[in-house]
Amino acid sequence: MADIESSFDDSSCFSPQSPGSLLTTKRRSKETTITINCVTFPHPDTMPEQQLLKPNEWSYCDYFWADKKDPQGNSSVSGFEDLLQKQLKGKQMQKEMAEFIHERIKIEEEYAKNLAKLSQISLAAQEEGTLGEAWAQLKKSLSDEAEVHLKFSSKLHIEVEKPLLNFRENFKKDMKKFDHQIADLRKQLASRYAAVEKARKALAERQKDLDVKTQQLEIKLSNKTEEDIKKARRKSTQAGDELMRCMDLYNQAQSKWFEEMVTTTMELERLEVQRIEMIRQHLCRYTQLRHETDMFNQSTVEPVDQLLQKVDPAKDRELWVKEHKTGDTRPVDIEIPV
């Protein structure tokens, strides 16, 4: 911040000038400043060299000094307004991302619910032996899978959706505050510019009056006129002083606005970096959770695979025969029981 302020001080390279010198200076062929919407810039034809406050950083504080014409109407929008709009849009994007994640959560929950339900269905529950075991595990694996997806959705909710939704809760309020601050300073600048203009006109009238009276003195000398000239000169000097005072107040207001603009746009910039970092971080968490889900999912099938390796028709036959056999004595030829 100290850097900025010193840069700012450097850039205000116009030292106060005494009104006398100003007024007595020969008319310059070119004006050195131009005032647009009450903000005073160096004149394009006599542009002084201005170093960017934060060169190579594309900092907001360097690029939004001018106002922008509304493409539709003639009303102009301040550069700061544009920046605010970006911030509010960013906040909106973040909210929509949270909504998107919320939809994903609902899909995962639905999927998990369906898998769990299917896992409970008693289809082929009477399959026996090693095949029966493998089958039961296959069904159980669905409830494990459901668990994995449920965990995914719950972590998405806590670790992605909520942070995205809650990050900068009072953001809009803060933006409104910034908006009012900057707008108030611009209004003050405008009213002080109007005062400068008024003082400038008054001075011009006083100078014209003094000129007229001076000519009158040349034509017909009289005490009365000399008194008038003295009075007119005094009034002209007073008008000059007033103009200087108004210009001073105007410059103070512009300086204050300038400082606030720099401070606030840099704050907006910091918030935008923070927003992007935060979103990046939580979307990374999303992909990480997705990876974990796939990994855990794989582990749900492993016990099924193991039991499928052990499926053995001979073993199953042995188990079934042992339980169901009716008799292993083979028939023999009939004999006459004598």
Added chain:
Amino acid sequence: MADIESSFDDSSCFSPQSPGSLLTTKRRSKETTITINCVTFPHPDTMPEQQLLKPNEWSYCDYFWADKKDPQGNSSVSGFEDLLQKQLKGKQMQKEMAEFIHERIKIEEEYAKNLAKLSQISLAAQEEGTLGEAWAQLKKSLSDEAEVHLKFSSKLHIEVEKPLLNFRENFKKDMKKFDHQIADLRKQLASRYAAVEKARKALAERQKDLDVKTQQLEIKLSNKTEEDIKKARRKSTQAGDELMRCMDLYNQAQSKWFEEMVTTTMELERLEVQRIEMIRQHLCRYTQLRHETDMFNQSTVEPVDQLLQKVDPAKDRELWVKEHKTGDTRPVDIEIPV
């Protein structure tokens, strides 16, 4: 098969005996056979050593010779019937597994549909710069994920559900054929056993008649009686021959039933091994497809991860500022344009 038949031949260790020797043999203290539901087994008290046809294999052909009492009623069920029931149940289990897989397919389709739909929703579509790119890829990854699950469901349908459903299409018909064959042979056995019993009774009557006449001869000798005895002896011999013929037919029928039982139960055993192997194979395919799905799923997140790595707030600011900047000339103090 040759092995079985030779085993079977070995087991039929009862050589034909002449009816004469049978009839004249002294009554043995113990009977050597016992007939249950028209099937003749060695008598428990004089059980000969019987090697299993397929020792250590728990083969169906060794353990289902006796009938089984129905636990509710008094009706008995043949061992073969039990085996058939197992086969039909196996077929039913297989069908239910196919149904289960079908439900899984529907769940995957629904999940894929929801993911694809969400991927199309334009939430946060206006996010800009590198973050906007990462976000767009994150949304696209959902449609890739949907594709993966759709492929999973389609492969489940073609490579698991259909084979499980279609394997042994005519199975029930084949089982019915086996059932009829074995039942018919058992019926034949029963009718031939009845014939043996009838012949046995006839012989007993003839022998009794011969005994009576022989006693009569001892008491009062007469030509007439001697003629009667001759006739009675002839009739007794004829009855003995008839019994031998009936026993022979019975043994033939039992032998045929035995052979058919061995052949058919071994066929059922082969089919059951085939069923288990087939199911095992297709459930392995299921787990394999699940693994592939998890793997492909992981790959859908990789491009998102890559773009998230590249998210850079400074870059995004540069892009946005370049497009939206209103002016980088800073305001200066107002000067009196003289």
